[in-house]
Amino acid sequence: MGKMLGTGLRWLLSSLIFAQVHAFYIPGWSIKSYQEGEHIPLLVNKVYSDNTQLQYAYYDLPFVCPPTGKTHGSGLLSGQSISLNLGEVLRGDRIVTSDIDLTVGHDTRCSFLCNQEVTRKDLKRARELVKDGYVVEWIVDNLPGATSFVTVDKSRKYYAAGFKLGYADYTSSTGKPRYYLNNHHTIVIRYRSAPGRDGERGGKVVVGFEVYTKSIGPNGKREEGCPAELHDVDENFELYMPPNKTSDSLLEKSQHASHAHDDMDEGDDDDTITIPYSYSVYFREDNSIEWNRRWDLYFVNQEEGSRIHWLAIINSLIICALLSGIVLMILSKTIRTDIKGYKEASAEDGRIRLTRKLKSGLRSPKLEKTSHGLLDQGAQGDDGADISSDDEALEDVTGWKLLHADVFRKPEFGHLLAPLVGSGMQLLFMSLGLVLLSAIGILNPSFRGGFLSASVGLFIFAGIFSGYFSARVYRTFDGQNFRKNALVTACLFPGLLFSLIFMLNLFVWAQASSTAIPFGTLIALVLLWLGIQVPLVYVGSWYGFVRTGPWEHPTKTASIPRQVPQQAWYIKSMQSILLAGLIPFTVIFIELLFVFQSMWQDKSGYYYVFGFLSVVSIILVLTVAEVTVVTVYVQLCSENYHWWWQSFFIGGGSAIWIFLYSIWYYLFKLHISGFVSSMLFFVYSFMACCVYGLLTGTVGFLTAYAFIRRLYGAIKVD
Structure with missing residues (x-):
């Protein structure tokens, strides 16, 4: 099995790196030939700087030669704007034909x-x-x-x-x-x-x-x-x-x-x-x-960084392998032993009670569930004998096994958790599509604005997955009004992003920068959001709520919740989120250097190593899943059943470290000047961390949920 996994991983790495090398052109696409004496149009776009986040259209500068409007051999008029795709507009491009004659x-x-x-x-x-x-x-x-x-x-x-x-x-x-x-x-x-x-x-x-x-x-x-x-x-x-x-x-x-x-x-x-x-x-x-x-x-000057990318992959594999060993140890030894002991204790308890019933000739005393979820009998049997020692067979039932009547108790504010999980699945499908399209070469530097255009398109059409998963989680929490949940899912996270972008635009518009999104483009984004995404979310919600229904839990929930004991310092909410989030951050830290450099420090360059990024992303998802399983298991062993929100926050905990890293990067690596540019940096960083946190938080939540269902389904005694 290990040999097969190793072979598969080597094949995946080889294919992705090969795709990365040939990722800039697909044969037959957009090749243009010119004859002797034919005019080649020279297009002017914008000016930009690595020291600021504000861009300006070239012909908006008052000290450059304005276009004269003369006709070139290509049939284009100088000063004529070139039609742009959505991604080009969002990245601040303003492409216009120039007066420069190239024959x-x-x-x-x-x-x-x-x-x-x-x-x-x-x-x-x-x-x-x-x-x-x-x-x-x-x-x-x-x-x-x-x-x-x-x-x-x-x-x-x-x-x-x-x-x-x-x-x-x-x-x-x-x-x-x-x-x-x-x-x-x-x-x-x-x-x-x-x-x-x-x-x-x-x-x-x-x-x-x-x-x-x-x-x-x-x-x-x-x-x-x-x-x-x-x-x-x-x-x-x-x-x-x-x-x-x-x-x-x-x-x-x-x-x-x-x-x-x-x-x-x-x-x-x-x-x-x-x-x-x-x-x-x-x-x-x-x-x-x-x-x-x-x-x-x-990209010649960046090829030396390939060794660092390989170092990032090796670092990520080592961390993931250590976590996998811990998870396998928990599953194969600790949990299996606990389940076996629980079942043997339950069977032994049943035999003892049956023997007493036959000896006394009477009906066994009434069994009641205590707040600890165990079956207790009266202090004495009907024959007056002290039978308190009969429960010694169950004395090993401790820790997470005590929570079977409370572990699936619906969380507070579940009506907000369900839409967040739905939006996280939407972002997950969008990210998978982007990495795949980039790794195989469809989204490449020659396709200017293609990455942003594909991001918006995939996000909009992934709304159907958002509605489906949100509705199933909502129904599992005993929700009744799926239309309300669908509306919240369709508007909560996209509404936050749009509000932030609109407020940023107010400042950027005042600077007359091409970074500002034109008003018409904002209207188009709103129409895409309300006209396409919202109906898709509704369709997905209807199917997940009506046709599929809730996930079934293996144990029933008691009417009276048990009291959660005092927790150790490292299990408390914020401490566990920070400690658990540090591990995924170390997995992506090295690759994050290249992403930040491409985005903020070297905007004249292009991030192109999507083969490496896809491998690191796969390792990241596995790491987030394993960290969440281990952390939630430790929490359950401490008799704390409030794991719903905790698993979501633990999965997305590394987003906090990424935002802290962006602050360090701003202070010590960048030379950004001006209030508006600094505000753009921090707001964009916050939005990126929110996207990352929702995505990894959803991975952590669904992994923990699947793990707990499997865990408590295994101790159910027939």
Whole structure:
């Protein structure tokens, strides 16, 4: 059996890693070839920074060249918005066609784009964005414009998505920063012959899109708007406007630049300065890159992390194996021995009573159930003999066996627990679908916004599972109004998420950021929620409540609840939740580093190792289930039957540790500035922890419920 499990695990790991390697393209999908002289549209998207959570649409910036509306060879008008999927809108994309002309095979040393006249206020805005480290995202043939680097050993080239809006330089005399704007872009399009018949007809496919930036001052010699010299630039374009621009000579300007820029805030806001923009285009054939491997360059610098991913899997397997050993020991030795002793004691007690009845010739005394759930007899038999020692056969019936009349007593606020379990199952099915689609390559970096779109779609359609499981748990708690339960299930958790997102939007809208969800998209989400998810939850609730019914319990519940004795400190609610939650957190801790880095610290990159993530997720689910079983068993042995809510909180306890980890990550790893960005970080972290806690809490609850039903079903004596 162990050999089979080992073989299966090795096969699963191999297949998932293989899927990860080939997860960026499915053959035949979205390949586009171009002929010589054909126009390739260059799309501009947004600017973003690793130091803030606010993004801005590129053409919303007041200091860049606005679109002119001219027609390109592709039939698109510059400034024309490209239709986006739901995920792209939610991630802040605003994709628009640009004026930059890319014609296959035609190199352009320099093309003048525009002279953009900006005010002092606009210039200060540009300086703030450069200071925060914003980078620009352009798109050609679905590839983001990249900055090219080489590895430390200079053996391989790799890409970092995006290019810098500007840069800072520190003067040696003052030690204070001076900020410069990149206003010339050198675009390098790498191509190769298209595969198949398109290549035979001269078709070419894009395999690389690189952007190199320069900052060129406005006072140099220019020819038709372009700088005369692109290689040896004497003066860079500094984001600085002196208090009285019109009276300053070039020498005075340099003297101003040597001082602190505090005086830039002084002066008339109507003062203007002209920013010249230009670009160069070069097409270079590169047969070393296959079209279906062109995204690999964006991940070369991350391949060294594969060893750490393997370390995470080994760490998770060791912890899971130790827990499995503990659970097997409990099931195979302790519980089996307890059940055997309980049944033998019950049978012995029955034989003793039957013998006394036959000897006395009288009907045995009335048997009553005490508050401890045991069968007690009178202190003396009818013949006057002391028979208190007759119950010695049951003296070993202690701990969890005493709770058979109370363990399935319905919990307080069960009408809230049922909807939470239903929402947890909804999130579980959504997560399984996302990991599976990502591991096999359908959700990949080339499918921009696909992950978020699939998340919303799977969450909406998984509402039927939410309603089903919520209704069954609700009916098990003797609930009667399944319509009310269905409404609570459909609105409780989605309503919390929508309320948080809407309140965040109020702050982000005030910042004019593309991170804000448009009002029309919010309306669409509400329609999806109320028009599709709520009916699906109702259908699932009806089927689970009416057609399937409640889960049957193996023991009956006494009318009078027993008193719970004093509990040890480590069994008390909060202590057990924190202690038990620490174990699943250690399972995912290493992989969590990569997830956090991808989400918060390196937004120009992509999280792509879904093969590793799927394996760690499976181990996580097993760990949560085993931790919950062990913790609940210890609680039952302490004669505490309040396990319903406790199992749910124990399963989701690691969410507390993840949120604490996010606070540490914010304080020591990130450099986020500004109230709105900090609020976005903490609210998004809270929402993610709620999703994780609901999911793992549901796993813990259902595992504990199945374990307890099996446990108390085994001691039922016929």
